[in-house]
Amino acid sequence: MAIKFWLRRLFSHIDLPLVGMLLVLMALSSAVVYSASGSSMDKLLSQFVNMGVALTAMLLMTLLPPQRLMQFALPIYVLGVVLLVGVAAAGDVVNGARRWLNLGVTRIQPSELMRLGVPLMLAWYLHTRQEVMAHRDFALAAVLLLIPVGLILKQPDLGTAMLISASGFYVLFLGGLSWRILAAGAVSLAAFTPIAWRYLLHDYQRQRVLTMLDPTSDPLGTGYHIIQATIAVGSGGLSGKGWLHGTQTHLDFLPEGSTDFIFAVFSEEFGLLGNIVLLLLYSGIIWRGLTLAVNASSLFGRLLSGSIVLTFFTYAFVNMGMVSGILPVVGVPLPLISYGGTSMVTVLVGFGIVMSVASHKKLVKT
């Protein structure tokens, strides 16, 4: 009796349609990771462990009321900024970028914390200012966004900086940032781009963009990834080469086949039809997520949920765009498909928050 009751409570904040689609996606992930790793049972099991950990984290997040979450917003943000400053001052350099902070016991990548920390902070800030919201508040929120983004750009980590900017921007956009400012921002961004290109981007970042525009200019370097990934996707055709039969994958022409370039494996083996199914699944999750966001009871909840779901979309789009050769190569995994624990935990914790926010509204009302 008691166990049944607790079980019921445990799953009471779950949104079945959303979790159903997430599980289908993860099932696909198992299949593709198994193929991409050359039928490695070890890798598959380790991915199962990642999924288990991530699902548990998601479940726990659904139980955390948004009010409690709000209390964490400022501390997490401040901690994140402090750690980022620490990275800038004394971080470890790996592959030419200063991203890791050695805490003695373990090494952490503080920018990962800010993926959720930034939208949390901005949503909380706009929530507290909702009665008196003015342009001034958006300006301050923008500053709160730019501090960590600037620190991450400095590392340099263009991909993460852009995705965190996007998640912060989604909060501001959903929070009602006026169209005039949006237009002005778009114009100044367009004006700023050449300057950033010239002075702010690192050589390797410029190279990546250039290579994306013409992969054949560097067929043995960065271009190799793009060329081979595009060949994998294109040669998949309408219905794909079949599971475990992707030649690009299994003959090692695809680098990083189970992580950032896993979409190429999926595309090669399941073809255009598989891609459509994947796009539909992602669309369904986004649709359901946005619906839950609209139904949230507080501004904080709506902004945070909306931002999380749109960020999820952004990850998916950027990854697929990069693998199919229309976006530059940035280190972004395909959410819920790519092999790896960190990304899976981050994404599912996000969806845990979305479900928590949506299901705790009644409690707030009463």
Added chain:
Amino acid sequence: MKLPNAHEELLRFSSRIRIAGLGAGLFFLILLGRFVWLQLIQYDRYHSLAESNRIALVPAIPARGVIFDRNSVILARNFSAYTLEITPSKAGNLEDTINRLSTLVHIDDADRKRFKRLMAESKDFESIPIHTHLTEAEVARFAVNRFRFPGVETRARLFRQYPFGNSFAHVVGYIGRINDDDLDALAESDQDANYRGTDHIGKLGIEKSYEQWLHGHTGIEKVEVDASGRAVRQLSRTPPQAGDNIYLNLDSKLQQVAETAFGQMRGSLVALDPKTGGVLALVSEPGFDPNLFVDGIDPANWKELNDSPDHPLINRTLRGVYPPGSTIKPFMALAGLQLGLRRPGEAIPDPGFFTLPGSSHRYRDWKVGGHGMVDIKKAITVSCDTYFYGLAQQMGIHRMHDFLTQFGFGDKTGIDLDGELTGLMPSPEWKEKRYKQPWWPGETVIAGIGQGYTLATPLQLAVATMAIANNGVIYKPQLLRAWADTATGKMHYAAPQILNRVELKPEFVQLVRDAMVQVTQPGGTAAAAGAGAPYLFAAKTGTAQVVGIKQNQRYDAAHLSLRNRDHALFIAFAPADNPRIVVAAMVENGGHGGSTAGPIARKVIDYWLLGKVPNAPVTPVDAPPDSEQEDAAPAEEPLVAPADTVPAITAPAGAVPNGH
């Protein structure tokens, strides 16, 4: 105030969410468009790109045909061994790579030098051997350390080996790495596709002449490769078709008998089967080891072979040209008889010299005081110069030229080996063209004893002798006896080809034959060489002068340096009544033909007819005459003559008759 605000705020949020959702949908549609473009519209292109990534066509190299002698003794064979090869474009610092490799595999100085030479001849992406014939231990050691050496690999390859080493170098030849010239030639003959993956080609001898048959047809293996180029599995295979095995007319034992007979002497020998033109032996001494050339000869060995004063790389049988000397006399005799200028039994007195009408210059016989009364038979037997001076003068250079040309003098014999020289049968027309000078009567006189401008290769002498042995029929000398078609397993025999049928009266031929038999009998010039032969041994000696002897000097071997001594010549066939072998032998600086070349020919014929195996090289015997003639042009240094051009003949003072 608060409620409407909240409501407004919610409405605004919903509209923004809708806009965001629409935006997301739009972006996904862009992706969908991209997928349709790549996977439907551009599918063919990417499909073929993926296929060419995946599939490699690997040529399957055919085994080269084996070369046998007439008794199926192997003269050239294949064996499999490992080579260590470097692809310079992939290897980075070559010097460093080779130094590190030398700690694992024995790499000596010769290896390094050869590698450098091959590298200069090859393209960067070609794989070049640094060391051949690795031991199993070396292969294993390298395999363990392979990861440290990008661009370096061991390859199992079929090697060519010539088990007899020096003995057949000039006949069988050798294969060597394909160079740019070979590639051009292959491309020109549309053979390049068949040579994909092959890196050796026949460079000399039979290996070159029958390259097309020996090479075979390259197969194709379709394999699936991974990104590092490693073959993962075989998809399909068109097997290669091995080259045809080739059987030569050569008898390896006979060849070795001849080789042994030469000992330390330089020279050459050709033995032919008069019934078919089959080449039974073709010896050019000194030889060289063809095995040195297969994987590129190292500079030290090359220098030694190329700079040697003995010229071991030159095939003297077909690239050495010498004045035929007295070996021309049997042919002159046939000319005299056939043209009606001489009749059998008709004798003339020989005072020991000949003078042209109206001139006091004496063309001396080799024998002071002369041979007394000499008929045509005796003229051959004792090699009477005076007799042939007179005959030549009477015949005139035109008739002499036209008659002797029928025996193949001055023209290639057409043997199935590259690089044969034509020799020279002079005529006034030739001299006018060559020197813009008129023909002097004295030049006709000395041409009658095979001196002056006349030049012949030992092979030409053998071929011409075949006419006497064969009643005028001359077969083209052929090394090829048969070939085994690997596709069908059938043996094909090479048909004898008649080169010419010289119109000769049988009784004249018989007379000349008898005279040549007398040559090896007591009183003949080759009596020593012929002593005790249990068969009818027909022969003629000859001497080719190396330096000119002045009118008033005598040839004195003791006062001439070794390399200025006369070349010894000898033509023979036996048994005279039913010839089974024709031999032409030449010993450089060997003095008189009967003393050195004769005994060598005798051993060869003894082996062929009697199966007698000699156990020691020939020791020059002292044949009676020191020299057979004097007033003669010296032999042009024959070994430097470029292919297909007649060497310039510079007649020293005293050589050109001056008294007319």
